[in-house]
Amino acid sequence: MRPVVLIAGNFLREQRWFVLVLLVWVFGSAALFGLDERLSRDDALFFLRQQAAYAVALPVLIAAGAIHQERRSRRILAVLSKAVERGQYLAGLLLGSASLGVIAAVSVCIAGWWMAARVHWPGAHLPAYALLLMAAAALVASLAIFFSTFLHPLLAASATVIAVAAQLGLEGASGVEALPATALVHALFGFQFQPEWHAPSTAAGLALGEALLLWLAATAVFERRDVAMAAE
């Protein structure tokens, strides 16, 4: 477990400027919207949903390019020359990417809480909303990591979007409940600051389970790949 945490921490550290820009963006735009005297409930909801979309998209972008970037810079060689299994390496990248999603989710919900308070809406559901965002971030990051083990980053990111869209397209089909994307998308983007809103905890659990399966599949593929970028 220790190599996974070390690799994740290192990965997150490498993305520190990205994290800083993200925080400035979330809190900056919250301030811009929230300090406006004409702020309405619709504006607050729009802000939260928009930022949630970014919080889910961010891990896809970062995770899809992670392996390619490490291979191209050849930094992967020094890491995998240590007592690190390929699966641990991928788990580190996945944890790092998902952690970015966690940072985004927490900051979005803090900003959302403040804006909800400005329009006199209860923010009691926002911690549960943040947890859903984190589960969604873990799911899409694992999809992106899986695809990036055999695809170019651009194609891996596109494949991730298509995979999520395909799940949404299957809505209503029998057995599709096992795929959590639809429930998560509905919950995240249909969110209202209402007391009767319920977080789909089963879908969140399924998302984490699916992320685990995708990590196993990614490991199986990655173990067969040459990690050195090019022949002499």
Added chain:
Amino acid sequence: MAAVLEFEGITKHYRRRVGLRPEPLVALEDFSLAVERGEIFGFLGPNGAGKTTAIHIAMGFTRPTRGAGRMLGRAFGHAPTRARVGFLAENVALYHRPARKLVAFYGALNGMRGRFLRERVRQVLEELELTADAGRNAGRFSRGMQQRVGLAQALVNDPELLMLDEPTSALDPLGRVAVRELLLKARERGKTVFLSSHLLSEVELICDRVGILHRGRLVRVAKTGDLLERHDQSELAVRNVAPAMFPGAEARDGVVQFTVPRAAQRAAIERVWAAGGEIVAVNPARRSLEEIFVEMTSESGSNQ
């Protein structure tokens, strides 16, 4: 003596894209080699010979098309075994972190921790003369300094086997001497060094054995001394004779040196004595590693 690194009939084919069509590129062909414990093995070959590919296969970065191998008694790619190995890549690429923290990070990936890790990091940084810069961002170091940090991360776990791909290519002469001494010290402590290098003079100085790779095939493996000595020729150093007496003789500081076939050695000595000269030394003639390398890797040499 036990082999710590064994390549057994390894073949590696890559696919190189030429236009729209992928073409096979042979990096290694039926490559077999055993490196014994406690030796410094020099791995030579021109660019594109397959040296880096062989090292990458041993480290588990690349899978062979055919064949197998063992490192410290375990199949290539066995992750826990790599905790006993130090590796330095040809082109060092470092994360943007202070050198001390970076070396500690790599040590921690090998399961090191606490005071032991801190002490080892301090030691290797000191050995590589990086102590003064240990707090600076290693990603912004010059190439030479990055190579030293690369060596530090390879040495931090006090490895039994060091796999070094061009470890001194970016170093200045003083840095090269320091690394050479470091490798000799490692050998004294029973460590094994697998050294890929283009610096033939360096290889000649420190390697116990040398292997020459050409177009993916091992064309020669021998003890460095055996490789350099010409057993059919003797080199004589004499005094008080005219250089003109022997074809090709050179005089330096009053000593005349020349080479004769081993069979003519006795006759040459008698001629020196007959001329009133004095024999200073008689040794097997030596060639430079560069001469041998060129001979082995030239078209005609490699076809022999």
